[in-house]
Amino acid sequence: MQVGVLALQGGFEPHLDVLRSLGVAARAVRTPRELAELTHLVLPGGESTTLHHLLTLFGMWELLRARHAAGELVVFGTCAGAILIGRAATDGARPPRLGLLDVALERNAYGRQVDSFRAELEFEGAPLPAVFIRAPRIASVGPGVRVLARHGADPVLVVGPAALAATFHPELSGDSRVHQRFLELAPSAAVVS
Amino acid sequence: MLNTTTPTRTPQAAQDVNVGLARMLCGGVIMDVTDAEQARIAEGAGATAVMALERVPSDIRKEGGVARMAAIEKVLEIQAVVTIPVMAKARIGHFVEARVLEQLGVDFIDESEVLTPADSEHHIDKRAFRVPFVCGATCLAEALRRIGEGAALIRTKGEAGTGDIVEAVRHLRLVNREIRMVRSAPREELMAIAKELRAPYELVLQVHELGKLPVPNFAAGGVATPADAALAMALGAEAVFVGSGIFKSADPARTAAAVVKATARWNEPDIVAQACRESGAPMRGQSAAAMAVEERLATRGW
Numbered sequence: 001m002q003v004g005v006l007a008l009q010g011g012f013e014p015h016l017d018v019l020r021s022l023g024v025a026a027r028a029v030r031t032p033r034e035l036a037e038l039t040h041l042v043l044p045g046g047e048s049t050t051l052h053h054l055l056t057l058f059g060m061w062e063l064l065r066a067r068h069a070a071g072e073l074v075v076f077g078t079c080a081g082a083i084l085i086g087r088a089a090t091d092g093a094r095p096p097r098l099g100l101l102d103v104a105l106e107r108n109a110y111g112r113q114v115d116s117f118r119a120e121l122e123f124e125g126a127p128l129p130a131v132f133i134r135a136p137r138i139a140s141v142g143p144g145v146r147v148l149a150r151h152g153a154d155p156v157l158v159v160g161p162a163a164l165a166a167t168f169h170p171e172l173s174g175d176s177r178v179h180q181r182f183l184e185l186a187p188s189a190a191v192v193s
Numbered sequence: 194m195l196n197t198t199t200p201t202r203t204p205q206a207a208q209d210v211n212v213g214l215a216r217m218l219c220g221g222v223i224m225d226v227t228d229a230e231q232a233r234i235a236e237g238a239g240a241t242a243v244m245a246l247e248r249v250p251s252d253i254r255k256e257g258g259v260a261r262m263a264a265i266e267k268v269l270e271i272q273a274v275v276t277i278p279v280m281a282k283a284r285i286g287h288f289v290e291a292r293v294l295e296q297l298g299v300d301f302i303d304e305s306e307v308l309t310p311a312d313s314e315h316h317i318d319k320r321a322f323r324v325p326f327v328c329g330a331t332c333l334a335e336a337l338r339r340i341g342e343g344a345a346l347i348r349t350k351g352e353a354g355t356g357d358i359v360e361a362v363r364h365l366r367l368v369n370r371e372i373r374m375v376r377s378a379p380r381e382e383l384m385a386i387a388k389e390l391r392a393p394y395e396l397v398l399q400v401h402e403l404g405k406l407p408v409p410n411f412a413a414g415g416v417a418t419p420a421d422a423a424l425a426m427a428l429g430a431e432a433v434f435v436g437s438g439i440f441k442s443a444d445p446a447r448t449a450a451a452v453v454k455a456t457a458r459w460n461e462p463d464i465v466a467q468a469c470r471e472s473g474a475p476m477r478g479q480s481a482a483a484m485a486v487e488e489r490l491a492t493r494g495w
Contacts (some may be wrong), residue, residue, distance in 0.1 A: 009220035009241060011213075024253045030458055046241065047215045047277050054457050069198035079217070094276070107276060113214055115298035118206035131224045133213045134278065134300070172213050 001019020012055025286312020351414020356478025444473025
């Protein structure tokens with residue numbers, strides 16, 4: 001298992017800290033060469049337009065899609081990272097999506113920063129503290145995707161073939177169960193969109 | 194505009210949510226903009242956020258007069274065209290400008306020495322707000338006083354509007370040197386250090402335990418080229434603010450994209466070299482060392 005966190009922009013340090021606390025030699029990933037070696041990649045929170053810009057600029061966007069489609073890579077997207085791994089927006093809303101997980105996400109769906117909040121979720125039968133920061137909302141979930149946690153009626157943690165997405169920030173709450181779940185996922189060849 | 198049904202927050206939740214947003218800006222570039230067109234260029238070039246202000250710092254220096262928060266219609270116009278966070282500057286101590294900006298729904302407020310200070314003794318009580326604040330600091334003590342007042346993000350107080358990186362470098366090195374000192378000091382000396390620094394003891398203790406500030410630290414002031422941005426990152430800045438450096442350069446869109454590129458991969462000389470080559474000619478600038486003390490903005494605030 002080769003685990004990395006995309007470290008071009010965003011909250012990558014806290015993800016590296018959580019993974020290392022689980023005994024995983026997680027690496028910061030900034031180049032196509034580093035990406036090509038991984039079996040597990042975290043796409044952190046940050047700005048999704050910036051992350052799309054940089055992944056494209058450095059030749060990592062298509063490589064990421066190809067490696068996931070070939071069944072070589074498991075992805076875990078949080079917040080902006082979740083937006084990027086989701087399916088393409090039907091209204092053409094930017095940024096473009098990687099389409100690795102069959103969920104539709106709306107950006108900034110809860111409002112501006114003054115509307116950001118902390119909430120207690122339930123995950124695997126126990127409470128999970130969660131921080132939502134200018135969070136996206138999962139508007140719809142495809143048939144191959146399972147909801148693992150909700151906030152009210154909204155799915156906020158979902159899993160599909162070789163892909164996990166959280167609209168909140170499990171890396172900021174001091175609870176490593178979501179990362180543990182990510183590490184348990186195995187690569188699988190699956191085309192979403 | 195503003196959601197009136199927002200849930201209440203405990204102080205810890207406010208801290209988590211606001212410092213959390215600062216962490217999401219790491220590795221990125223926040224660009225000063227004065228109108229919607231500039232905001233669009235910044236977002237297109239990969240900026241993580243834009244800073245709305247009336248005039249960029251180099252124009253404030255040139256034109257003089259009282260520098261205040263941006264006009265309301267400008268802030269609204271900028272918010273309408275971008276999806277990335279919109280920040281705006283308020284004068285030091287001007288808590289009513291800050292309330293107005295919070296009411297508009299800006300995502301971050303910069304209590305900034307670039308504007309004319311409104312209070313010569315007191316900074317804003319930032320814990321009284323939902324919106325996060327960023328404040329400038331020249332040294333560890335100043336950073337801890339601002340964090341004590343509730344700042345969710347610290348930035349250096351390099352000389353804004355000069356295009357001269359020397360002051361930002363001085364502040365980054367000084368803060369890091371002082372953090373190393375606090376980190377290596379025996380625990381029983383921390384109260385004396387807090388007394389000497391005139392900084393809250395609890396925050397000195399946190400720095401001792403973490404080996405870094407409890408909030409992110411970004412570079413600001415005098416960043417004019419991709420190499421300047423990479424230098425700031427190499428000295429430990431977690432992201433950069435670029436003011437006059439973008440829209441006073443010969444080709445703002447190219448300069449903006451080049452600074453974003455160099456910031457993301459600051460530790461790879463071949464990438465920084467490419468970014469320098471792709472950048473527009475930088476702003477001409479003004480040497481900070483040659484400036485009279487009364488022209489220096491970093492001395493505003495304490």
